[in-house]
Amino acid sequence: MLRKTKLATAAWAAGWQRLLLGLSLLLVAAACSSTPGNIGVGLPSADANTGAYLVDTLTIRASTVLRDSIITSSSNLLLVGRYRDAQLGTITAKSYVTFALSGTFAPDQALVYDSLVLVLKPNTYRYGDTTKTQTLVDVHRLNSFVPTTQYGYASPKLTPMSSRVQPASVNDPAQVIVRRATRRLTTLRLRLSSALGQEMLNAGKARLLDTQEQLDARYPGLALLPGAADEAALVQFAANNTESALILYYHNPADASTVLSYSFSLSTGRHFYQAEADRSAIAGLSTLTTSLQQINSALTTQQTYIQGLLGLQTKIEIPYLVNLRSLGQNIIITSAVMTAQVPDNVRLTSSLLPPPAVLNLYTTDQANHPVNLIQSANVLSGANTIDYNAAVANLAGISQAGYEWSVLSYCQGVISGQITNNGLLLNTTAPASPERVVLGGPNRNNNRLRLRLYLISNN
Template sequence: MALLRTMTFGELTPVQSSSNLTSAWRHLLGLVGLVMLVGACSADITGIGVGLPDANANTGAYLVDTITVRASTVLRDSVPTSTSSYLLAGRYTDPLLGTLEARSFFRVGLSTTFTPDASYLLDSVVLVLKPDTYRYGDTTKTQTLFSIYPMKTPVSNTQVSYASPKYTKADFDSTTLLNEQAAPVRRARPNLTTLRIRLKKSFGQSLLDAGQTGRIATQDEFQAFFPGLAVLPGATDNAALVRMSATSTDAGLFLYYHTAADASTEQNITLQIATGNGHYFQVRANRRTGSVGAALPTQPLQKVSASLTGEQTFVEGALGLQTKLEFPYLSSIRQFGQNLTITNAQITAQVPATSLTPYLPTPPSFNIYLSNANNQPVSTTTYATANYTPGVSTLTGLDQGTYNWTITSYVQAVLANTTPNNGMLLASGTPELPTRVALGSQRSVLNKLQLRLYLISLN
């Protein structure tokens, strides 16, 4: 096997000596003596040291950085968004993944009984949306904010809805635009915190008429009469995806009216966005417009090697892209004997500078899960987390972020035959958002994926 050739003693890298060599040797001899004493009592290889002192090749302490790591991109089978507190809408072309489009769907609900007096006259109906500062795309470009359509069937309040249209069908009337005028075209700057979209007066009048005739006095009656709204980007937009609150009490459908006797006193009722599963968003991608998008997996749990995507893999939340790392020859470490102490195993995943852009936020962290042979997490409990660390490449001098985490316990468990060696999955720490990052593979020239394993052999 290829790893056995690279794992020979001649090619292993001894940990370099420090300037205080005498003190380090004394520390090492004490540690090795202690490990030998423990090893005499048991052949268990899972013991973890407190650290590895400086040494040379004659001490039995080694740094191994030639273990094969296979990297691939995996497509998760589903990403729920009805459990999110947000809406998302807009369109942007990611140069790597292709054109991403986000749409939101929600019900609105009565906060009180709506039985307006027959004398009330409609003034206007306005949809108020509350963006936060999150943007995915180029906010220097103008875009349509937003086109509003009526739902044909209500958004389920009991079933989970998903980001992929494959799993949740959004049933809205695409032929009936509710905007009173052309949707506003403007830049979606991060300081934009409120959107007021005036809807057709005929739509508002239908709601007022239904209330005055007692047809929407209860929530169930209201839902049957008015299933909800769809929020879409403009047909030709290519600017940014905008995140909005789905739980703000300042967001919702506002119906304004007055009495004939007092036209100067405006009254209103607020129909707030439904909580629970009553709202969701979807994100879909036209991957043919991206440089590597077409090569990425298209079927749930499909795995595509980094060799087919430019020696890089991807992690992206809303589209469900995850990176899988596998260590096929890890058990070959046993060639050093059974009396091994794995003191540390560290992975560094580097982000290619060419994939970074100020328009596309990277995941602030990874949630890392142990995988089964079918590319699924073996548990919903994370094995580890890794935070994004910005930096500069020592090879190119360009910006280059990294993610670092330890897999010491995983290596120990595999060598002890207590954990199957099926690798691990890297998922976005913000799984419902389209934050994405590319990671160099082990064969990448400038962004090499690194596994550094420190061990002490007592054989």
């Protein structure tokens, strides 16, 4: 409910009456489609010297939006693995790579095959439980690759790959690596099947791999998949590392002690990775299947989600913001602060990285496309970023992890008519990464999404 302080002087009496009438109309409009949770709590005393008033009873709506057009083919990274997220379901990441000739490949007819090894260079990035063992990595041949004129998307729906992946693994069965994906792992050498290695050596001897076009036609690339039973962590690899390669080893029988080899390097710009989540057991989210679709927080246990790689964003709407115009022509908003917290029931396990350190805020159209990036001053740091903080005070005055930022420019723009009130999209600044955060919805008893708006009237 709204409260007021005594006016500092009798001159404020007439202005206060107009303000009270306008705010009453605003509450009536908001109450028409809101639940008691939208009405909020009482307001602290206004400043008697400035005539400033706090409104924290505006209805807020929050939804999770799916936007699956995340491009990963422009990344210098690969991602492979699978882990179970209690909030988002089981998440699986796969990578697809092609290879390039490193100079002329013209092996002599007398050479004898030794082995074929795929060398990958993991960095220190892990997402999931690194105490569990997992297969590093299950390799499959591709029968075709994505044309160079097309992007590779994180969503399998946008870049279908299942029909391009041959079902049989080409790992050497005796050399499959199953271990914990510790951050100390800096080089991964995967022994591949002798059949594939011998085939490549024979193709080289027959001069069928003289050009890049020939290599692409005969060996379009490899799929890097998690093991069928894996449920541990996502592992990131540096695709642009010069040591990453498919290395064919052989020798000359006349000099068996001398190791000979040829490296097919990873093709620059011709690799990408994908991720998908099995959300079938997650309340509400299982129905989120269409790009730009949104699902209200009332259907997802009063929670919203942000996860860049899966294309999950949080949409925030203030449907009755324009009703503030009824307070008069000279209403001035001096502060508008949005607080979003991680719910008490959502615990960040030690196996997952912290939530996104910085979020972006966009205006949106009715179809949930991001329109303009808003420079939103952080309430805690003063910087033009929305930063994750482990100590954002909740309604009970207890510190709780979350985000707090200014929406002053948006509110002013809506009131002035310069911005259409379609709402705001909150998204990670690293859309191709799997860090996620769960935020409380507007109708929770605690850790709820809330807006505090200060205004003054000069009427």
